[in-house]
Amino acid sequence: MKRLTPSDAMFLYGESREQMFHVASMMPFTPPPDAKPDHLRDLMNEVRSGVMQVQKPWNLKLKSPDFIYNPLQAWVEADHIDLEYHLRRSALPSPGDERELGILVSRLHGYHVDFHRPPWEVHLIEGLEGGRFALYVKVHHSLVDGFSAMRILANALSKDPKDRDRPLFFAIPPPARPPKQEEQAVSQYAAVMAAVREQYGAAKVATRALKRVFDSARSGMHEFVTPRQAPKSILNSRISQSRRFATQRLELERIKAIARAGGGTLNDVVLALSAGSLRSYLLEQNALPDQPLIAMCPDAVRAKDDVGGGNSVGAILASLGTHIEDPAERFHEIVASTRHAKEQMQGMSKAAIIQYSALLIAPSLLQMVPATAGHVKPTFNVVISNVPGPEDALYFRGARLEASYPMSIPVHGQALNITCMTYAGMMCFGFTGCRDTLPHLQRLAVYCGDALVDLERVLL
Amino acid sequence: MKRLTPSDAMFLYGESREQMFHVASMMPFTPPPDAKPDHLRDLMNEVRSGVMQVQKPWNLKLKSPDFIYNPLQAWVEADHIDLEYHLRRSALPSPGDERELGILVSRLHGYHVDFHRPPWEVHLIEGLEGGRFALYVKVHHSLVDGFSAMRILANALSKDPKDRDRPLFFAIPPPARPPKQEEQAVSQYAAVMAAVREQYGAAKVATRALKRVFDSARSGMHEFVTPRQAPKSILNSRISQSRRFATQRLELERIKAIARAGGGTLNDVVLALSAGSLRSYLLEQNALPDQPLIAMCPDAVRAKDDVGGGNSVGAILASLGTHIEDPAERFHEIVASTRHAKEQMQGMSKAAIIQYSALLIAPSLLQMVPATAGHVKPTFNVVISNVPGPEDALYFRGARLEASYPMSIPVHGQALNITCMTYAGMMCFGFTGCRDTLPHLQRLAVYCGDALVDLERVLL
Numbered sequence: 001m002k003r004l005t006p007s008d009a010m011f012l013y014g015e016s017r018e019q020m021f022h023v024a025s026m027m028p029f030t031p032p033p034d035a036k037p038d039h040l041r042d043l044m045n046e047v048r049s050g051v052m053q054v055q056k057p058w059n060l061k062l063k064s065p066d067f068i069y070n071p072l073q074a075w076v077e078a079d080h081i082d083l084e085y086h087l088r089r090s091a092l093p094s095p096g097d098e099r100e101l102g103i104l105v106s107r108l109h110g111y112h113v114d115f116h117r118p119p120w121e122v123h124l125i126e127g128l129e130g131g132r133f134a135l136y137v138k139v140h141h142s143l144v145d146g147f148s149a150m151r152i153l154a155n156a157l158s159k160d161p162k163d164r165d166r167p168l169f170f171a172i173p174p175p176a177r178p179p180k181q182e183e184q185a186v187s188q189y190a191a192v193m194a195a196v197r198e199q200y201g202a203a204k205v206a207t208r209a210l211k212r213v214f215d216s217a218r219s220g221m222h223e224f225v226t227p228r229q230a231p232k233s234i235l236n237s238r239i240s241q242s243r244r245f246a247t248q249r250l251e252l253e254r255i256k257a258i259a260r261a262g263g264g265t266l267n268d269v270v271l272a273l274s275a276g277s278l279r280s281y282l283l284e285q286n287a288l289p290d291q292p293l294i295a296m297c298p299d300a301v302r303a304k305d306d307v308g309g310g311n312s313v314g315a316i317l318a319s320l321g322t323h324i325e326d327p328a329e330r331f332h333e334i335v336a337s338t339r340h341a342k343e344q345m346q347g348m349s350k351a352a353i354i355q356y357s358a359l360l361i362a363p364s365l366l367q368m369v370p371a372t373a374g375h376v377k378p379t380f381n382v383v384i385s386n387v388p389g390p391e392d393a394l395y396f397r398g399a400r401l402e403a404s405y406p407m408s409i410p411v412h413g414q415a416l417n418i419t420c421m422t423y424a425g426m427m428c429f430g431f432t433g434c435r436d437t438l439p440h441l442q443r444l445a446v447y448c449g450d451a452l453v454d455l456e457r458v459l460l
Numbered sequence: 461m462k463r464l465t466p467s468d469a470m471f472l473y474g475e476s477r478e479q480m481f482h483v484a485s486m487m488p489f490t491p492p493p494d495a496k497p498d499h500l501r502d503l504m505n506e507v508r509s510g511v512m513q514v515q516k517p518w519n520l521k522l523k524s525p526d527f528i529y530n531p532l533q534a535w536v537e538a539d540h541i542d543l544e545y546h547l548r549r550s551a552l553p554s555p556g557d558e559r560e561l562g563i564l565v566s567r568l569h570g571y572h573v574d575f576h577r578p579p580w581e582v583h584l585i586e587g588l589e590g591g592r593f594a595l596y597v598k599v600h601h602s603l604v605d606g607f608s609a610m611r612i613l614a615n616a617l618s619k620d621p622k623d624r625d626r627p628l629f630f631a632i633p634p635p636a637r638p639p640k641q642e643e644q645a646v647s648q649y650a651a652v653m654a655a656v657r658e659q660y661g662a663a664k665v666a667t668r669a670l671k672r673v674f675d676s677a678r679s680g681m682h683e684f685v686t687p688r689q690a691p692k693s694i695l696n697s698r699i700s701q702s703r704r705f706a707t708q709r710l711e712l713e714r715i716k717a718i719a720r721a722g723g724g725t726l727n728d729v730v731l732a733l734s735a736g737s738l739r740s741y742l743l744e745q746n747a748l749p750d751q752p753l754i755a756m757c758p759d760a761v762r763a764k765d766d767v768g769g770g771n772s773v774g775a776i777l778a779s780l781g782t783h784i785e786d787p788a789e790r791f792h793e794i795v796a797s798t799r800h801a802k803e804q805m806q807g808m809s810k811a812a813i814i815q816y817s818a819l820l821i822a823p824s825l826l827q828m829v830p831a832t833a834g835h836v837k838p839t840f841n842v843v844i845s846n847v848p849g850p851e852d853a854l855y856f857r858g859a860r861l862e863a864s865y866p867m868s869i870p871v872h873g874q875a876l877n878i879t880c881m882t883y884a885g886m887m888c889f890g891f892t893g894c895r896d897t898l899p900h901l902q903r904l905a906v907y908c909g910d911a912l913v914d915l916e917r918v919l920l
Contacts, residue, residue, distance in 0.1 A: 017572075038554060040553070040554070041553070041554055041555075082895075082896075085702065085895075088567075089553040089560075089563075090551075090553060091550075091551035091552055091553040091554075091587055092551055093500070093501070093549040093550060093551040093584075093586050093587075094498060094500070094501055094551075094586065095501075100549075103549075107548075111571050112477075114700070114701055114702065116700050116701070116896075124553075126553050126554065127551055127553075127587070240574070240576050241574055241576070242545065242574065435542075435545075436542075436576075
């Protein structure tokens with residue numbers, strides 16, 4: 001039995017028909033040239049029958065699924081795991097294009113997990129154009145956070161197209177000694193949330209930093225975003241239980257070229273692409289606020305004592321400059337905003353950064369309480385995460401992973417989430433939103449591509 | 461605005477992650493010989509674009525979807541109906557056989573409706589073997605009861621294969637003057653439930669009949685089933701949120717031949733087929749009770765003042781004789797049991813029958829209260845409905861309806877529902893159950909077919 005941590009529990013307690021705290025990954029694959037017509041059916045049979053044991057944490061279920069808010073809620077090992085439930089086959093209606101794939105995974109993402117079982121599902125989706133297929137893998141955030149889930153998924157794939165025996169992620173034993181510190185670090189948003197409650201008063205360094213934030217705001221350093229600056233927008237409405245998911249895949253080299261030319265980081269370009277996309281989308285909806293939208297970036301900063309390994313720990317708030325029409329000017333506004341935000345954290349340790357970030361985003365917790373959601377002024381308008389992924393091409397029993405799109409969690413007051421992940425020379429964007437709050441959400445993906453062309457036009 | 465009736469409200473208030481009060485119909489079709497390869501896509505586009513107006517009640521949604529238990533809950537007209545949400549395309553993975561169709565509709569039936577919208581969905585499922593397709597149509601019982609829904613669906617199909625313009629059910633205006641009495645009569649189970657609360661004391665005739673029930677029980681007339689006789693069984697456990705659905709289709713002529721030979725009614729044969737199936741299934745699960753299982757049949761009796769039209773109003777409890785090995789003996793036990801049950805109702809009016817039936821099944825309401833479900837001794841073990849359907853072959857824009865399988869509502873304490881419907885010379889059985897309480901539920905469908913062969917062997 002394993003008692004839930006406060007941050008894991010938060011993702012449970014917030015769960016409702018509308019707010020579902022599962023994350024997912026949408027992964028299209030190109031099968032190997034020697035694939036037989038029935039290879040997907042064989043593949044699923046092989047995967048199901050090859051599972052000797054479902055490994056931790058994938059064999060854990062809630063101790064009190066009928067009383068989710070039980071303060072003594074814990075994870076216990078499931079006696080029996082119904083693999084046909086967890087491993088599913090689906091298919092796309094004709095013509096099996098990206099649009100149909102988007103519709104199906106949006107639908108799957110809008111259904112809640114079953115807390116009477118280990119809260120994860122794998123869907124093998126056939127019928128994609130050109131004999132291709134996709135995996136949709138869903139995990140509840142209370143079991144595994146999104147970043148860890150993506151890393152675990154990637155680890156279960158192979159760099160070798162000839163490797164045809166590798167088991168799927170849930171059948172791979174966990175490392176003998178879990179890298180405890182790293183495990184904690186990767187779940188920034190959760191850690192940040194937990195820190196709000198756990199360490200409010202004890203954080204002298206962070207409090208001092210927060211004081212600097214307000215001081216600089218008073219002294220007119222407007223590039224540095226302080227809480228309470230975010231404008232109201234349709235992004236910060238209540239959500240329904242339906243989802244829309246849209247994707248965009250851009251070459252990493254093009255993004256790096258912009259970063260170099262504009263004097264910003266890779267993450268600054270991600271913010272700029274999101275900003276360009278949001279500006280076009282909101283203009284079209286006649287809903288662009290006069291003030292710039294504020295993004296919360298959970299992964300933007302590395303701590304002074306970070307031993308490396310790609311895990312960052314601080315959340316920053318950054319202006320997206322969406323009030324600025326000129327793409328170059330907008331980009332410079334973003335670069336200035338993130339630079340100032342990061343400077344505030346210089347010299348802070350990892351723990352202090354978490355606490356500091358927690359203080360910055362604390363008011364946003366209120367947004368998730370159903371009664372206040374959509375009414376409280378937002379602390380930030382949108383969460384934009386940028387997660388480093390695998391550099392090499394990966395294979396699932398000979399089938400090449402084409403891209404890896406993260407699907408995240410809209411909540412009341414945060415109807416859109418943008419998460420992107422690098423993979424094999426590409427930046428894969430996932431736009432996860434509420435179907436009803438954000439009509440035609442797929443246009444965000446299209447405009448994100450347009451935004452790169454715009455930046456290239458003015459900066460290169 | 462239309463206030464919910466008490467019985468409609470009951471189907472809302474009982475709704476939870478596990479108990480979902482929607483009914484559905486699963487309808488496979490054979491396309492016309494001249495169908496083009498893309499005809500299903502065209503069909504959906506045509507259906508979506510051809511909808512001028514969504515008609516009542518299909519345009520109604522809950523007034524307070526965020527507070528479902530609102531005592532002033534009501535239906536209001538939806539401002540906007542997102543047809544892409546309500547009309548969906550799906551596809552079967554290979555080989556697209558009946559098994560894959562069963563898996564998909566089981567899955568769809570395990571997802572709740574969205575109460576922020578009119579609570580219905582139509583799924584057009586392609587990829588069925590031989591270029592065939594299926595419709596899965598889901599409606600929440602609080603909006604339209606199952607029997608009415610099936611009738612409305614059938615009315616929206618055509619007897620003429622050349623009729624290619626008929627709109628789907630939700631676009632057909634309701635009849636100018638709704639046949640009020642009939643509307644009330646068709647929803648027996650709901651009416652029965654409502655009557656329990658509304659008319660408990662005022663029913664002299666029914667109370668007298670109930671006294672006869674207990675008197676006859678005391679005098680040793682064991683064929684007549686009284687409340688509190690049903691044995692405990694796995695059918696009366698708590699349910700999970702997952703469903704399994706299985707179907708069987710039998711020629712009506714074969715069933716009628718058994719009825720004639722054995723001196724019973726069509727409904728008696730339906731009970732006998734269910735009984736034979738349940739006996740085999742429970743023996744295999746090592747879970748057959750020593751005492752006979754008791755079926756609740758909501759549709760078994762016609763009232764004295766019934767004007768005709770096929771609507772019956774009384775629920776009876778009948779022994780299924782599952783303790784008897786010999787199929788002929790078992791059938792005779794069932795015939796005797798239903799005959800005695802019906803005799804109790806002779807001379808009663810429709811209203812009195814409803815009240816009487818309500819008194820008989822009242823204890824079963826307790827089963828639906830989560831805390832008692834699966835603990836209280838069941839009043840009956842399984843609901844078996846037998847619904848008269850259309851006699852002629854029907855067409856949906858030239859595609860022939862092959863069969864029409866009703867999907868019903870398992871609840872805590874009633875993990876299985878058997879509903880069958882006649883259509884074009886066939887009896888179509890739908891077994892809807894909880895996936896976890898009743899493993900390998902599809903075997904019930906197979907054993908139902910075997911049971912007919914057994915009866916033919918001993919009776920013809």
